[in-house]
Amino acid sequence: xxxxxxxxxxxxxxxxxxTRIVGRVNRTxxxxxxxxxxxxxxxxxxxxxxxxxxxxxxxxxATNAVFSLSESEARHGVATHSSGNHAxxxxxxxxxxxxxxxxxxxxxxxxxxxxxxTRYGGRIVFCESTLQARESxxxxxIADTGAVLVHPYNDLRVMAGQATTGVELMEAIPELDxxxxxxxxxxxxxxxxxxxxxxxxxxxxxxxxPAGADDAARSFKAxxxxxxxxxxxxxxxxxxxxxxxxxxxxxxYVDDIVTVSDEAIVQAMRxxxxxxxxxxxxxxxxxxxxxxxxRLAVRQRQVALVLTGGNLDLDRLPFSGG
Amino acid sequence: xxxxxxxxxxxxxxxxxxTRIVGRVNRTxxxxxxxxxxxxxxxxxxxxxxxxxxxxxxxxxATNAVFSLSESEARHGVATHSSGNHAxxxxxxxxxxxxxxxxxxxxxxxxxxxxxxTRYGGRIVFCESTLQARESxxxxxIADTGAVLVHPYNDLRVMAGQATTGVELMEAIPELDxxxxxxxxxxxxxxxxxxxxxxxxxxxxxxxxPAGADDAARSFKAxxxxxxxxxxxxxxxxxxxxxxxxxxxxxxYVDDIVTVSDEAIVQAMRxxxxxxxxxxxxxxxxxxxxxxxxRLAVRQRQVALVLTGGNLDLDRLPFSGG
Numbered sequence: 001x002x003x004x005x006x007x008x009x010x011x012x013x014x015x016x017x018x019t020r021i022v023g024r025v026n027r028t029x030x031x032x033x034x035x036x037x038x039x040x041x042x043x044x045x046x047x048x049x050x051x052x053x054x055x056x057x058x059x060x061x062a063t064n065a066v067f068s069l070s071e072s073e074a075r076h077g078v079a080t081h082s083s084g085n086h087a088x089x090x091x092x093x094x095x096x097x098x099x100x101x102x103x104x105x106x107x108x109x110x111x112x113x114x115x116x117x118t119r120y121g122g123r124i125v126f127c128e129s130t131l132q133a134r135e136s137x138x139x140x141x142i143a144d145t146g147a148v149l150v151h152p153y154n155d156l157r158v159m160a161g162q163a164t165t166g167v168e169l170m171e172a173i174p175e176l177d178x179x180x181x182x183x184x185x186x187x188x189x190x191x192x193x194x195x196x197x198x199x200x201x202x203x204x205x206x207x208x209x210p211a212g213a214d215d216a217a218r219s220f221k222a223x224x225x226x227x228x229x230x231x232x233x234x235x236x237x238x239x240x241x242x243x244x245x246x247x248x249x250x251x252x253y254v255d256d257i258v259t260v261s262d263e264a265i266v267q268a269m270r271x272x273x274x275x276x277x278x279x280x281x282x283x284x285x286x287x288x289x290x291x292x293x294x295r296l297a298v299r300q301r302q303v304a305l306v307l308t309g310g311n312l313d314l315d316r317l318p319f320s321g322g
Numbered sequence: 323x324x325x326x327x328x329x330x331x332x333x334x335x336x337x338x339x340x341t342r343i344v345g346r347v348n349r350t351x352x353x354x355x356x357x358x359x360x361x362x363x364x365x366x367x368x369x370x371x372x373x374x375x376x377x378x379x380x381x382x383x384a385t386n387a388v389f390s391l392s393e394s395e396a397r398h399g400v401a402t403h404s405s406g407n408h409a410x411x412x413x414x415x416x417x418x419x420x421x422x423x424x425x426x427x428x429x430x431x432x433x434x435x436x437x438x439x440t441r442y443g444g445r446i447v448f449c450e451s452t453l454q455a456r457e458s459x460x461x462x463x464i465a466d467t468g469a470v471l472v473h474p475y476n477d478l479r480v481m482a483g484q485a486t487t488g489v490e491l492m493e494a495i496p497e498l499d500x501x502x503x504x505x506x507x508x509x510x511x512x513x514x515x516x517x518x519x520x521x522x523x524x525x526x527x528x529x530x531x532p533a534g535a536d537d538a539a540r541s542f543k544a545x546x547x548x549x550x551x552x553x554x555x556x557x558x559x560x561x562x563x564x565x566x567x568x569x570x571x572x573x574x575y576v577d578d579i580v581t582v583s584d585e586a587i588v589q590a591m592r593x594x595x596x597x598x599x600x601x602x603x604x605x606x607x608x609x610x611x612x613x614x615x616x617r618l619a620v621r622q623r624q625v626a627l628v629l630t631g632g633n634l635d636l637d638r639l640p641f642s643g644g
Contacts, residue, residue, distance in 0.1 A: 050599045051599055055599060270636060273601055273636060274636065277372045277373055277377060277600060277601040277602075277632035278599060278600050278601065279595055279596075279599040279600065279601060280599075310599035314592060314595060314596065314639070314641050315641055317636070317639065319636050319637055
């Protein structure tokens with residue numbers, strides 16, 4: 001049974017998140033592919049968070065966090081530092097609630113990332129592209145505005161929101177043997193692990209990480225957080241360092257974390273595009289990359305793969321030209 | 323009411339097709355997008371034939387044709403000339419039935435087109451890339467093998483199969499005001515028009531064609547077939563000339579045929595990829611291009627757009643690089 005320790009991610013927080021986000025985010029479909037099943041020798045279920053609001057699972061956690069705030073907490077808005085999917089998700093959730101969102105992002109963030117925040121009415125605050133600059137800038141924004149910080153993953157409200165992905169998966173496919181999920185900061189993996197193992201203790205949950213950003217795999221083996229140093233991977237959503245709060249759950253509930261090469265990530269992404277005719281970003285293709293590189297025992301099993309998002313710059317695709 | 327003239331596409335042929343192809347092709351989903359609805363000022367329903375078997379609606383007609391054959395007719399297989407989606411669809415249908423498929427294609431056909439035929443066990447016969455060479459080669463193949471010709475569109479069995487797309491649409495969304503469908507040879511448009519108007523005479527059916535391959539639009543206005551000469555468009559599935567059998571139905575049941583620019587086709591394709599996170603080929607983006615260029619009165623209407631296919635070479639995408 002999952003602990004009821006109030007300092008961790010409890011089942012009641014997940015249930016509250018679920019009620020809170022219904023109608024504000026999508027219950028995403030689960031797709032299957034006979035072709036990919038045959039290649040894997042398994043029954044694969046693709047949880048399509050690329051069809052989620054704002055194009056990624058991040059809408060779940062951000063929406064739960066924003067709607068968890070009391071009226072007085074919410075009054076001055078929310079803030080975060082992110083140039084990725086969490087930024088757009090938080091801007092969207094804030095817009096739904098009618099409060100400001102202050103998004104700190106590096107001044108070299110690509111135009112597509114800026115556009116996805118401004119589309120939802122988020123206010124962008126630029127800073128230099130160092131972690132230190134980001135953190136000091138968000139601290140200043142909070143001091144100036146009174147906004148509430150919503151961290152991309154090291155936040156129980158965010159983790160509880162992401163956990164609803166696991167609840168939906170177990171409800172849709174109770175016979176699941178294994179859930180395979182990308183890991184960056186760990187918000188999604190920890191949430192899914194707590195949710196799925198509460199609902200079905202026998203299910204296995206495995207994280208997959210790019211080999212060039214393998215701090216979660218190393219931390220998992222070491223039993224303590226080993227921060228990411230100079231991560232290099234095409235999976236831009238997975239370059240962040242594992243958070244402490246997610247790690248506490250991952251240590252208890254996750255069965256393993258494996259790594260994959262960037263070549264396999266690109267190959268997996270292309271295969272999903274070509275066979276399934278759906279757009280998945282590099283980070284979302286990471287679970288299938290683990291199947292390509294045979295890092296998982298999936299034969300004859302019922303396996304869920306979380307396609308975490310579908311946001312990428314179509315002008316800069318990693319396919320060879322010709 | 324639709325005529326029961328046995329020389330045309332009758333409702334009973336469509337019903338027979340439907341029964342014949344169930345379980346052999348997909349009943350494809352209908353997707354919606356709040357973002358695209360807002361842009362169009364209409365309620366849009368995207369019929370996802372890009373998720374069809376072999377990646378395009380062509381699986382419907384080819385499967386109906388192949389399974390319409392008697393045992394003695396089928397014995398020596400089927401033949402066609404096509405380098406596109408019909409080729410792969412026919413190879414797949416023949417494989418399902420366990421008979422040979424002889425596919426005549428020009429020797430300059432891209433590798434991806436060849437691969438999609440050989441994947442399904444089709445036998446490729448190469449010829450020069452002129453219409454004359456294709457027709458004489460397929461005639462020789464038929465003389466040599468005894469195979470039955472399955473034309474890509476000028477064939478009632480094929481048209482009846484494609485018509486099932488319209489049946490599914492009207493069943494899924496009875497309140498439809500308008501169906502918008504690409505037109506190349508006319509097999510799909512004619513089939514959908516007969517099916518939809520039989521089920522709901524008030525529904526409007528409009529074909530959309532690239533301006534650089536506008537023989538169907540010109541033929542529709544002239545009341546007689548004006549063959550395509552040197553068609554130029556990125557929508558490779560729509561370069562073929564309108565067939566006589568489809569045209570007979572299109573004249574009677576289609577309300578209008580409009581044209582769109584290639585620029586709008588690329589823009590529509592990109593928008594569908596980015597917003598809906600699904601892969602649609604240029605030909606399949608043509609209906610949305612007509613909305614972008616305001617060629618249709620869609621405001622406040624319930625409008626179905628047929629996303630006809632999702633097959634294209636990911637190494638040669640028409641997006642500007644940078």
